Amino acid sequence: MFAEDVAGVPKRNSGVVLALLGLLLIVGYYAMHVAPDWIAGATRGFPAVGMDADLLRKVIGGAMAVAAFVANCYLLLRLSVRLQIIVVWIELALLVVLFFSTFNLSFEFIERKIGYLLMQGATTTLYISAISIAIAFVLALIGALAKLSSNGIAIGIATFYTSLFRGLPLLMQIFILYLGLPQLGYIVNPIPAGVAALSLCYGAYMTEIFRAGIQSIPKGQWDAARALGLSHGMMMRLVILPQALRIIIPPTGNQFIAMLKDSSLVSVVGVWELTYVATTEGQREFRHMEMLITAALVYWLLSMMLEVIQSRIERRYRKSTR
Numbered sequence: 001m002f003a004e005d006v007a008g009v010p011k012r013n014s015g016v017v018l019a020l021l022g023l024l025l026i027v028g029y030y031a032m033h034v035a036p037d038w039i040a041g042a043t044r045g046f047p048a049v050g051m052d053a054d055l056l057r058k059v060i061g062g063a064m065a066v067a068a069f070v071a072n073c074y075l076l077l078r079l080s081v082r083l084q085i086i087v088v089w090i091e092l093a094l095l096v097v098l099f100f101s102t103f104n105l106s107f108e109f110i111e112r113k114i115g116y117l118l119m120q121g122a123t124t125t126l127y128i129s130a131i132s133i134a135i136a137f138v139l140a141l142i143g144a145l146a147k148l149s150s151n152g153i154a155i156g157i158a159t160f161y162t163s164l165f166r167g168l169p170l171l172m173q174i175f176i177l178y179l180g181l182p183q184l185g186y187i188v189n190p191i192p193a194g195v196a197a198l199s200l201c202y203g204a205y206m207t208e209i210f211r212a213g214i215q216s217i218p219k220g221q222w223d224a225a226r227a228l229g230l231s232h233g234m235m236m237r238l239v240i241l242p243q244a245l246r247i248i249i250p251p252t253g254n255q256f257i258a259m260l261k262d263s264s265l266v267s268v269v270g271v272w273e274l275t276y277v278a279t280t281e282g283q284r285e286f287r288h289m290e291m292l293i294t295a296a297l298v299y300w301l302l303s304m305m306l307e308v309i310q311s312r313i314e315r316r317y318r319k320s321t322r
Helices: 014-044 053-076 081-101 109-149 152-167 170-183 190-215 219-227 232-269 272-285 288-320
Strands: none
Touching: 053 081, 109 152, 109 190, 109 232, 109 272, 109 288, 152 190, 170 190, 170 232, 190 232, 219 232, 232 272, 232 288, 272 288
């Protein structure tokens, strides 16, 4: 399928355009790393024309960057939408790599530590997040059903729970559970305390997601289930919840991705998850930036994996409703 750009010119061969995009990236790299030195030599003595040499270098560098950006956008418009997305991802990823290359990182140190960072840190992060989201899912379902019930006691407990745990910062909840429970005689380890805090906090947020999903089901579905003589439990299990899951899953997936990153907060109580391992290993050899950047990339990769899983689950539920 061939598209036309804003000027109506037919799209060129994709391979040629991709080659031009690669050339623009080289120009961009030249503008950032090589051109400043060249401009510095070429603009010596330019104050005579009434402009400071440093200012002139900034103006020329900025003009080169704008020209490269405009040319890049023009060429991108000549691609199909799918290729535009792919090329933009590649370009932005290369820009991130160029940005990180200015930090003078020790890749030998990263290579030595990446295995331990993944085996200890990333595994613990996924373990804590998976258990917490499962518990939060159950708490959210119970809370949503309680809020939708006609029992005043259940509604009062559910509304108090969501108000309390949505109103307190997650970090404060972790400290209260880890340091407060021993005051009552219950000694908890760091991981159970972190899992409990994450579960209670995200269960409160997801309660509202579940409630909205259940309430979005048309009244006719409820009336039809009652007409069939189904009990309230069977009606929820067989009719309402299967339809509500189609609406609940997308925001629940977003909550899981957010929990994956917020699990870094349990490092404050000594859990050896990804952030704790990264900061600890970085301190030993004063290579903080290497470990932090590596941990950030691991978090990003894990998030992308979860996004793929979420999209497949959503696609499956969309097929089931056709």
